[in-house]
Amino acid sequence: MNTESKPIFKLRKRSDTEKLIDKSFKGLALIMANSVALILFAIFLVIFSGSTESMARYGLQFITTSDWNPVLDNYGAFTAIYGTITTSILSLLIAVPLGVGSAIFITEDFVPIKIRNLVSNLIELLAAIPSVVLGLWAIFIMEPFLRPFFLFLNKFLGWLPIFGSEPIGPGIAPAIIILAIMILPIITSISRDSLNQVPQNLRLAAYGVGATRWTTIFIVILPAAISGIIGGILLALGRAMGETMAVTMIIGNSNNFSWSLLAPGNTISALLANQFGEADGSQVSSLMYAGFILMILTLLVNIFAQWLVKKIRLKY
Amino acid sequence: MSYNMNTCISFENVSIKYGGFDAVRNLYLDIPKGKVTALIGPSGCGKSTVLRSINRMNDLIVGCTITGRVLYEGIDLYSPEIDPVEVRRMIGMVFQQPNPFPKSIYENIAFGARINGYTGNMDQLVEESLKKAAVWEECKDKLNESGCSLSGGQQQRLCIARTIATQPDVILMDEPCSALDPISTLKIEETMHELKKEYTIIIVTHNMQQAVRVSDMTAFYNAEAKGGGTGKVGYLVEFNDTEKIFNSPKQQATKDYISGRFG
Ligand SMILES: Nc1ncnc2c1ncn2[C@@H]1O[C@H](COP(=O)(O)OP(=O)(O)OP(=O)(O)O)[C@@H](O)[C@H]1O
Ligand SMILES: [Mg+2]
Numbered sequence: 411m412n413t414e415s416k417p418i419f420k421l422r423k424r425s426d427t428e429k430l431i432d433k434s435f436k437g438l439a440l441i442m443a444n445s446v447a448l449i450l451f452a453i454f455l456v457i458f459s460g461s462t463e464s465m466a467r468y469g470l471q472f473i474t475t476s477d478w479n480p481v482l483d484n485y486g487a488f489t490a491i492y493g494t495i496t497t498s499i500l501s502l503l504i505a506v507p508l509g510v511g512s513a514i515f516i517t518e519d520f521v522p523i524k525i526r527n528l529v530s531n532l533i534e535l536l537a538a539i540p541s542v543v544l545g546l547w548a549i550f551i552m553e554p555f556l557r558p559f560f561l562f563l564n565k566f567l568g569w570l571p572i573f574g575s576e577p578i579g580p581g582i583a584p585a586i587i588i589l590a591i592m593i594l595p596i597i598t599s600i601s602r603d604s605l606n607q608v609p610q611n612l613r614l615a616a617y618g619v620g621a622t623r624w625t626t627i628f629i630v631i632l633p634a635a636i637s638g639i640i641g642g643i644l645l646a647l648g649r650a651m652g653e654t655m656a657v658t659m660i661i662g663n664s665n666n667f668s669w670s671l672l673a674p675g676n677t678i679s680a681l682l683a684n685q686f687g688e689a690d691g692s693q694v695s696s697l698m699y700a701g702f703i704l705m706i707l708t709l710l711v712n713i714f715a716q717w718l719v720k721k722i723r724l725k726y
Numbered sequence: 727m728s729y730n731m732n733t734c735i736s737f738e739n740v741s742i743k744y745g746g747f748d749a750v751r752n753l754y755l756d757i758p759k760g761k762v763t764a765l766i767g768p769s770g771c772g773k774s775t776v777l778r779s780i781n782r783m784n785d786l787i788v789g790c791t792i793t794g795r796v797l798y799e800g801i802d803l804y805s806p807e808i809d810p811v812e813v814r815r816m817i818g819m820v821f822q823q824p825n826p827f828p829k830s831i832y833e834n835i836a837f838g839a840r841i842n843g844y845t846g847n848m849d850q851l852v853e854e855s856l857k858k859a860a861v862w863e864e865c866k867d868k869l870n871e872s873g874c875s876l877s878g879g880q881q882q883r884l885c886i887a888r889t890i891a892t893q894p895d896v897i898l899m900d901e902p903c904s905a906l907d908p909i910s911t912l913k914i915e916e917t918m919h920e921l922k923k924e925y926t927i928i929i930v931t932h933n934m935q936q937a938v939r940v941s942d943m944t945a946f947y948n949a950e951a952k953g954g955g956t957g958k959v960g961y962l963v964e965f966n967d968t969e970k971i972f973n974s975p976k977q978q979a980t981k982d983y984i985s986g987r988f989g
Contacts, residue, residue: 519788523788609825611821611823611825612825612827612828613786614783614786614821614825615821615825615826615827615885615888616827617783617786617811617814618781618783618814618818618819618821618889619814619818619837619838619841619842619888619889619892620811620812620814620815620818620838620841620842620892621811621837621838621841622811622841625841629837630827633828634828
């Protein structure tokens with residue numbers, strides 16, 4: 411029998427086609443990665459060039475004035491910027507404790523695993539509701555339901571500028587609540603996944619030196635999962651800043667500036683969605699400028715979050 | 727003085743299950759106070775499981791159930807009014823795999839001491855603990871660097887230091903030297919001799935020489951196939967003075983194991 415001429419292991423030597431496939435795959439991945447960067451850069455460039463006219467005309471005044479008047483062709487975006495920042499930050503303020511709290515509840519063994527899975531699935535289902543449906547719900551059910559609470563805020567805390575106007579229906583405050591509901595699933599599911607990633611060993615170490623469950627969670631587990639959690643919060647913030655449909659349905663789309671959260675307001679995304687269709691000339695440029703500011707805002711938030719993660723992340 | 731006064735941990739007919747799987751069956755064992763007791767036996771016979779049951783670490787494993795009584799100085803550790811957190815503050819543990827916190831070396835030591843309510847000089851405690859665990863030389867210039875930046879063996883010694891720093895009554899060690907070189911191993915063993923003046927130490931080891939060197943008492947553990955069930959169930963073969971276990975074992979299985987003729 412001639413066993414030597416018939417090798418048993420046929421793949422000891424890699425064929426040329428296999429090597430070629432390897433190489434071209436590498437090239438393909440490179441092209442894809444770069445095209446993402448290219449698309450981002452192109453979008454940035456288009457928006458920037460579209461907004462140069464308005465930039466030259468208004469400069470930084472665009473950011474600080476709140477007169478948005480297409481009839482007189484005079485534009486200032488402060489109302490929309492204020493609305494964007496307050497809605498996104500305050501909705502985060504509500505959704506982060508709720509979301510991270512639910513994630514802790516889901517990952518700890520307070521209740522049997524079946525109930526935890528149910529809670530976890532329900533929260534994820536929340537993400538499946540189309541935003542236009544949430545917007546309708548906000549108009550017809552949520553806002554009337556919360557109205558007494560808003561009235562109460564105005565009555566007793568009305569001396570604060572942010573509660574300084576009578577709630578009339580649509581406004582920034584209900585928009586904040588609906589945004590909080592919309593970003594809750596992202597925060598919860600990403601926090602849950604990062605908490606699950608924390609090595610069991612670390613938990614044992616903490617319990618082993620006599621830590622209570624709470625110390626373990628807050629001093630060891632959460633800090634170990636923090637980069638993932640902040641990543642989730644950032645995604646949520648991105649969603650909150652860019653969310654258009656539900657916000658535009660409930661915020662009132664008013665360009666008259668008011669500090670009050672109970673008054674109607676606007677956000678940059680809502681402004682763009684409402685006006686871009688009919689806009690022309692310098693209005694387009696001003697809308698582009700507003701969009702450019704939105705991009706810069708998200709960029710700044712991202713940089714801040716990266717810095718924050720570096721600061722508080724545990725050292726491996 | 728009754729025999730009981732000298733008993734630190736006492737197992738009374740303890741059986742431990744993981745779900746439906748019997749890991750340990752009908753264990754009776756009295757571990758003396760102020761001595762080093764070694765648990766030896768083949769891999770998978772349930773040594774870690776027994777050790778974890780002493781400071782209620784098994785509580786954290788879903789599906790792990792224990793029957794029988796584990797007594798610490800006469801108190802049933804599993805009775806409802808006992809708080810597992812307090813148990814772990816009194817009975818510290820060094821784990822089989824090094825698991826430092828991803829925090830600074832200093833904080834690794836200080837964390838446990840702080841949550842145990844330590845009020846003394848923290849710098850001093852950190853230095854002393856690291857010295858006792860034979861890792862001070864390697865750590866003294868980088869106390870602010872991450873505990874995870876150390877080598878595996880250094881990490882394990884850091885974990886030992888962390889446990890020493892909380893000054894428990896009993897120290898459980900699950901193969902603490904399995905990742906260490908002979909020199910650090912000797913240092914740790916010296917530390918154990920030092921520690922047993924104040925503490926009761928229970929150590930799991932696969933290293934026969936180590937058991938001989940450090941322990942006063944040795945328990946030999948084995949696992950046997952159980953009729954009908956799945957896998958093997960661990961049981962105690964022999965428990966005696968270390969010297970007797972290694973020089974004149976009563977059971978054939980012990981004789982085979984210590985002479986390396988096992989299995
Ligand atoms: N978390 C767990 N879940 C389910 N079964 C487990 C778990 N931990 C251990 N076991 C099982 O219990 C038995 C005893 O395991 P244990 O870790 O106590 O062995 P050991 O004597 O410490 O072994 P080694 O010397 O290798 O560390 C093994 O059969 C193992 O499969
Ligand atoms: Mg083990």
